[in-house]
Amino acid sequence: MSLKEKIEKWKKLEEEAREIRRSEADWNFIESQPPKIRAALKFYVETGDIRLASRIADMSIEEFRGLLRSARIPVVV
Amino acid sequence: MSAEEFAIADTCFLIDWASWRQRDLLFRLFKTVFVPELVIREIKSERTVEWVASSLSSGSLSLFTETPDIISFARDLVERSKLFPVRGIDLPEAICLAAGRMRNYVVITENRGALMAADFIEELSGVKVWRSLELIAEGLRRKLIKGDPRKVFAEYEMDTGHRFPRKDLEVMLHELEGEN
Numbered sequence: 001m002s003l004k005e006k007i008e009k010w011k012k013l014e015e016e017a018r019e020i021r022r023s024e025a026d027w028n029f030i031e032s033q034p035p036k037i038r039a040a041l042k043f044y045v046e047t048g049d050i051r052l053a054s055r056i057a058d059m060s061i062e063e064f065r066g067l068l069r070s071a072r073i074p075v076v077v
Numbered sequence: 078m079s080a081e082e083f084a085i086a087d088t089c090f091l092i093d094w095a096s097w098r099q100r101d102l103l104f105r106l107f108k109t110v111f112v113p114e115l116v117i118r119e120i121k122s123e124r125t126v127e128w129v130a131s132s133l134s135s136g137s138l139s140l141f142t143e144t145p146d147i148i149s150f151a152r153d154l155v156e157r158s159k160l161f162p163v164r165g166i167d168l169p170e171a172i173c174l175a176a177g178r179m180r181n182y183v184v185i186t187e188n189r190g191a192l193m194a195a196d197f198i199e200e201l202s203g204v205k206v207w208r209s210l211e212l213i214a215e216g217l218r219r220k221l222i223k224g225d226p227r228k229v230f231a232e233y234e235m236d237t238g239h240r241f242p243r244k245d246l247e248v249m250l251h252e253l254e255g256e257n
Contacts, residue, residue, distance in 0.1 A: 014189070049164060
């Protein structure tokens with residue numbers, strides 16, 4: 001598989017994962033959070049990058065993982 | 078050493094796996110699973126810390142102290158992962174991938190960036206990178222865990238809040254069912 005094909009494959013997989021996160025997230029929960037947490041959760045829904053999202057939320061990765069469960073945002077890997 | 082004897086785990090994997098009812102499968106698959114110091118520093122919750130600490134004391138997990146050559150290679154991997162128009166990796170995952178390459182360990186991760194890096198970066202070709210999906214499947218194949226594979230994977234999703242990509246899961250289930 002060429003590099004271009006690999007990039008396209010991963011972009012497609014990322015888009016599928018993003019759609020799952022968007023559709024299953026509890027948006028009422030997300031919107032009810034304080035601004036920094038809300039922004040971090042939305043960032044995670046769009047990117048799936050838990051380390052950066054947890055930094056935005058000013059939480060440890062584990063605390064943020066718990067928050068994702070509360071927000072019903074699945075980790076798709 | 079054979080790749081199947083040693084593995085190295087990243088933070089997201091350990092956090093998820095600590096929540097799974099059959100988590101000790103990990104120690105039946107590998108002689109020891111290394112945990113980088115950088116990863117241990119990211120583990121905070123009582124449940125995960127207790128599991129990691131008791132597994133370190135029994136020798137099922139071992140501390141992996143990053144050496145200068147591993148760190149240097151890992152930093153190089155972080156930079157190179159940012160050259161592609163997809164998600165990159167951070168140092169903790171890069172250390173696992175560097176150890177996978179340099180020490181022939183199986184890299185176990187739930188970080189998609191690590192999977193992408195292993196796919197894109199030429200020096201990482203041949204490094205075995207497994208997700209929970211592959212680990213659980215291996216446990217089922219070797220009959221280290223028993224039960225209906227669909228139920229086992231569903232329990233993992235329920236316990237951890239993880240979601241296997243449906244296509245990958247169906248392919249894996251098809252393979253497992255074909256083997257039985």
